[in-house]
Structure formats: structure tokens, C-alpha cells
Amino acid sequence: MRAKVLLSLLGAWLLVWLSACGQPSPSKSGGSNGKTAHVIRIGYQKNGPLIMLKELGTLEKRLEPLGYRVEWSEFQAGPALLEALNAGSIDFGRTGDSPPIFAQAAGSSLVYLAAGNSKARGSAILVKADSPIQTIADLKGKTVGFAKGSSSHFLLIQALAKAGLSYGEIKPAFLAPGDARVAFEQGDIDAWVVWDPFAADAERSGGARVLTNGEGLTSDRDFFLASASFAREHEALLKVVLEEVQKACDWVNTHHDEAAAMLTEILGIDQEAVRMALERRVYGIGPMTDEIINEQQQIAATFYELGIVPTKVNIQENIFVWSENVFTWN
Known part of the structure; x- marks a missing residue:
């Protein structure tokens, strides 16, 4: 079994x-x-x-x-x-x-x-610049895109725990970076967890705002x-x-x-x-x-x-x- x-x-x-x-x-x-x-x-x-x-x-x-x-x-x-x-x-x-x-x-x-x-500074949880989400706690019940089994997966778990949320309190969307970028820009996901250079590019040209990076959460x-x-x-x-x-x-x-x-x-x-x-x-x-x-x-x-x-x-x-x-x- x-x-x-x-x-x-x-x-x-x-x-x-x-x-x-x-x-x-x-x-x-x-x-x-x-x-x-x-x-x-x-x-x-x-x-x-x-x-x-x-x-x-x-x-x-x-x-x-x-x-x-x-x-x-x-x-x-x-x-x-x-x-x-x-x-x-x-x-x-x-x-x-x-x-x-x-x-x-x-x-x-x-x-x-x-x-x-x-x-850790190069990995981040991102939301759109005009998103009403202001803190990690605001992710409760929201759809979060990330690559399953990646470093972003663990970063998300750690950030949620620090904010007093469990992993089960968000809706995971398992997406590779390219697909996640499209979903993020179209509003199909509320937040995106990803690493550089994808994170940096989303910040500069994708209208993304950083909720948190990996510092203090993961090496x-x-x-x-x-x-x-x-x-x-x-x-x-x-x-x-x-x-x-x-x-x-x-x-x-x-x-x-x-x-x-x-x-x-x-x-x-x-x-x-x-x-x-x-x-x-x-x-x-x-x-x-x-x-x-x-x-x-x-x-x-x-x-x-x-x-x-x-x-x-x-x-x-x-x-x-x-x-x-x-x-x-x-």
C-alpha cells in the first residue's frame, strides 16, 4: 500500500x-x-x-x-x-x-x-498593487498560486503560520511560474508566491506589490x-x-x-x-x-x-x- x-x-x-x-x-x-x-x-x-x-x-x-x-x-x-x-x-x-x-x-x-x-530576499509573496490584501492574514480564503513542491511552497506555509493561519485556510493553485504570471495578471489568483527573477520582473513590470519576502521565514x-x-x-x-x-x-x-x-x-x-x-x-x-x-x-x-x-x-x-x-x- x-x-x-x-x-x-x-x-x-x-x-x-x-x-x-x-x-x-x-x-x-x-x-x-x-x-x-x-x-x-x-x-x-x-x-x-x-x-x-x-x-x-x-x-x-x-x-x-x-x-x-x-x-x-x-x-x-x-x-x-x-x-x-x-x-x-x-x-x-x-x-x-x-x-x-x-x-x-x-x-x-x-x-x-x-x-x-x-x-531568501529573492523569494516573495506578491499581490497586485491595487489589491485590498495588505497582510498575510488577509490571504485567508484567497487563492494563492505557486509551484507545488518548490521553495515557494514552503515559504507560503511559513508565512501563513507566522500570521496565525493554517495551510488549509487558503486555496492553493499549483502553477508553474509562466502560467502563474498569466493567472496573476488576469486576476485568476489573488496572490502569487515565486522566486527571482520572476518576482523582480513582476514587481517592476507586472504591477506586483510584495507582501513579504523570505527573510526570517526560510533560508x-x-x-x-x-x-x-x-x-x-x-x-x-x-x-x-x-x-x-x-x-x-x-x-x-x-x-x-x-x-x-x-x-x-x-x-x-x-x-x-x-x-x-x-x-x-x-x-x-x-x-x-x-x-x-x-x-x-x-x-x-x-x-x-x-x-x-x-x-x-x-x-x-x-x-x-x-x-x-x-x-x-x-
């Missing part, structure tokens, strides 16, 4: 994001010099450090002498990315805090490799993940990848104008909105410390207590143990 419940959870979770799933990729392919090159398949979203790593092209340059090429697959949100990871369609990816918990509850063999800095971190088997077999490769991720983070932190121009072209949104999003966080990655593991465990416990996931999740069981210190920049 429990197996059926878990399969049902995974199926429902996947259906929300099915349109965003990438296609399987081979592990080897012919290189430009006619030789067979190994391939690392990376799943990314159009936010966070991996999109910048992709655009900078520095990982390809680092891996080419090692006999690897990079194949990138785009996903709209974390749940679909982790489904692809579990299916073996990609090898490595980044999501927010909640998707790995849903994946682990559904039986995924993912492992946490590294954690990002907090980006809202990035997590970098792989399948357990891939991590065991390719530890040295993943170490190189994370080193290049950190270099991309350092570049973004010191090149906001260039990064904003680059992302504006990719995202098709206002450049000042992109710059606002960049200025609301400091990019960087580090190890899965006890503090961060405890943060994740609390999120998992909250989802379980509310019946959002049907089984308890032990985060510690899915932490990858590196054979050496990878995070030499910390």
Missing part, C-alpha cells in the same frame, strides 16, 4: 512539470576530433548559478582536456529536473530546497553534493545534486564541476551589469528587473553543514506533518560524503 502511495506521489509530482522535462542523453558521443568523448549531462533552470556557468562556457573549457563534453538540458522548475535525474536522463543539477524532499519521499536515490547561500537555498551511483563513480569530475560553479558565482557577484545583460537576452525580461534580482543575493556554494541539513530536515518534517508528503524523510541519509575537502574556497 505504501509503495502505491509513493508511486502516486511521484506520478502526481511529475504531471505538474511534465511539459518541462528534458530528453535522455547518451553518456558518450563523438568529439569534434573524431574521438569518443565522455559526456556529463547537466540540468539547469533559467535562474541560479548554472545558467551563468552555461553562458560563460568555462566548464566546457575546463573539462575538454579531461575528455569530457557538457550537455545541457533546461527545466522550468526543480521537480521535473529531479525526475530526469532519477530516470537517468541527466547526471547533475541544481534546485531549491523543497524539490529534493519530494523526490526523496518518492524514493529517488539522489544525493546532496553542496549547498548555496541563502536567497531558501540552492542545492546541487546527483544520483548516488553517479556521485560514487565520478567524484573527481563532480569536484571539478563544483569548482567551476563557484567561479561562476564569483564572476556574477562582481559583474552585475554584464550578468544582467546576459540574462536579459536569455530570459526576455526587463534588464533592471534582472539586476534587482542579482543584487538581492550573494552567489556562492559550500558544504552540507549540520546547520543546513537541519534546515532541510525541518522543511521535510513540515511537509510530512501537513500530509503534503506521505512518508518521513531523513535528509542525512542522502548526503554525499566526499573523500576529501572539495570546498577549498571557504
